[in-house]
Structure formats: C-alpha cells, structure tokens
Amino acid sequence: DAGITQSPRHKVTETGTPVTLRCHQTENHRYMYWYRQDPGHGLRLIHYSYGVKDTDKGEVSDGYSVSRSKTEDFLLTLESATSSQTSVYFCAISEKDRANTGELFFGEGSRLTVL
Amino acid sequence: KQEVTQIPAALSVPEGENLVLNCSFTDSAIYNLQWFRQDPGKGLTSLLLIQSSQREQTSGRLNASLDKSSGRSTLYIAASQPGDSATYLCAVSNDYKLSFGAGTTVTVRA
Numbered sequence: 001d002a003g004i005t006q007s008p009r010h011k012v013t014e015t016g017t018p019v020t021l022r023c024h025q026t027e028n029h030r031y032m033y034w035y036r037q038d039p040g041h042g043l044r045l046i047h048y049s050y051g052v053k054d055t056d057k058g059e060v061s062d063g064y065s066v067s068r069s070k071t072e073d074f075l076l077t078l079e080s081a082t083s084s085q086t087s088v089y090f091c092a093i094s095e096k097d098r099a100n101t102g103e104l105f106f107g108e109g110s111r112l113t114v115l
Numbered sequence: 116k117q118e119v120t121q122i123p124a125a126l127s128v129p130e131g132e133n134l135v136l137n138c139s140f141t142d143s144a145i146y147n148l149q150w151f152r153q154d155p156g157k158g159l160t161s162l163l164l165i166q167s168s169q170r171e172q173t174s175g176r177l178n179a180s181l182d183k184s185s186g187r188s189t190l191y192i193a194a195s196q197p198g199d200s201a202t203y204l205c206a207v208s209n210d211y212k213l214s215f216g217a218g219t220t221v222t223v224r225a
Contacts, residue, residue, distance in 0.1 A: 040217075042204075042215045042216065042217045043159075043204070043213075043215040044215075045212050045213070059212075090158060090159070092159075102147070102164070103149065103161050103164045104149065104161060104206075104213060105161060106151075106158040106159040106160070106161075107158055108158045109156075109158050
C-alpha cells in the first residue's frame with residue numbers, strides 16, 4: 001500500500017471557522033492532489049501540486065487554499081468553512097509527470113462536517 | 116469538458132457469475148484510464164491502469180479493455196466472489212487531471 005496518511009480522519013466544525021486537512025506521504029512522489037467526494041457528484045479535483053511550492057487550481061477550488069512546503073506534506077485549508085463544504089476529502093499522489101497522471105494512489109479520506 | 120459515465124449504477128449478481136462493468140467518456144484524447152475499487156468508508160484502491168496506447172490490461176481475475184476511438188472501457192471480473200462487493204470507479208486522464216465516473220456499486224450474493 002502507498003504510504004499516504006490523512007489527518008484528521010473525522011472533524012466536526014462550525015460555519016465560519018478555518019479548517020486545515022493534512023496529507024502526508026512517504027513515497028516521495030512529485031504530484032499530490034486533493035479531491036472531494038459527494039453523492040451525485042462523484043470525485044472532483046480541488047487543487048493539486050506538482051512540486052514544492054508549486055500548486056494549481058482544480059475544478060472546485062473556490063473557498064479552498066493549499067500549501068506544500070515539503071515534498072511529503074500537502075495541506076488543504078478551508079478559509080471559512082460553509083455547510084456546502086461538508087464532504088469526504090481524499091488526498092492522492094502520483095509519480096508521473098504532469099502530462100500523464102500515471103497511477104494514482106489514494107489516502108483513506110477525511111470526513112468533514114460543517115454545522 | 117470530459118464527461119465520464121458508468122452504467123449501470125448498481126449491479127447484483129450471484130456468486131460465480133462474471134461481472135461486466137462499463138465506462139464511457141466523451142473526449143477520446145486521453146492519456147490513460149484507471150479502474151478503482153472503493154469499499155464503504157474507505158479510500159480508492161487502484162485496480163488497473165491502461166495507457167492510451169494499450170488495448171487491454173489484466174490482473175488476476177480482472178481484465179480491462181480500452182477502445183479510445185469509441186470512448187469506452189469495460190472491466191471484466193471473472194467468477195465473482197462476495198469479497199468483490201464494492202463500488203467500482205473509472206477515471207480518465209486528460210493532461211494533469213483525472214475525471215471520474217460516478218461508479219457502479221456491485222453486490223455479489225453468496
């Protein structure tokens with residue numbers, strides 16, 4: 001199994017509070033991704049990173065920011081959580097270059113509930 | 116925008132029957148296609164990765180085919196077992212991102 005750890009695995013928070021989810025990998029893979037999974041929408045890309053301090057937006061990036069200061073860590077921050085951000089968040093990693101995502105490996109997910 | 120469709124949304128079969136799961140996509144300019152398995156409350160596990168230049172990929176009881184020109188992939192699972200019960204998702208790669216289908220939820224009855 002790919003060494004991907006997400007934390008926290010479960011979190012309940014209130015509307016308007018900031019939340020940070022952490023993804024830690026031990027594989028030294030260059031590419032890291034944050035997805036959210038919602039019923040009826042499937043998996044949607046929020047942000048991705050193609051190297052330390054190199055990040056870009058996905059299709060549902062509004063209200064989210066990311067940072068990658070080390071190869072092994074990719075942080076997802078909800079600046080001011082809203083109920084629409086209640087979801088399961090997945091981190092994924094890939095070893096291939098940007099033009100070909102290659103095989104993706106996923107973490108176990110972080111379930112976030114915003115009240 | 117790439118659209119990925121998986122039909123049927125759910126499937127129930129008796130143990131031992133072969134499974135056929137379908138995935139279709141609208142933009143044939145893909146780099147690769149991946150099949151994943153997801154168990155309830157868990158992350159996604161990669162099953163098979165087919166590069167755009169390949170026609171099929173096999174792993175054990177699993178076989179996936181790819182027809183890029185028609186925008187289709189099929190995942191075959193031979194001699195299904197109750198442990199195969201899960202949701203199966205396909206994803207296609209265009210440039211840096213994967214576009215996912217909604218998945219097919221499979222139940223294998225003992």
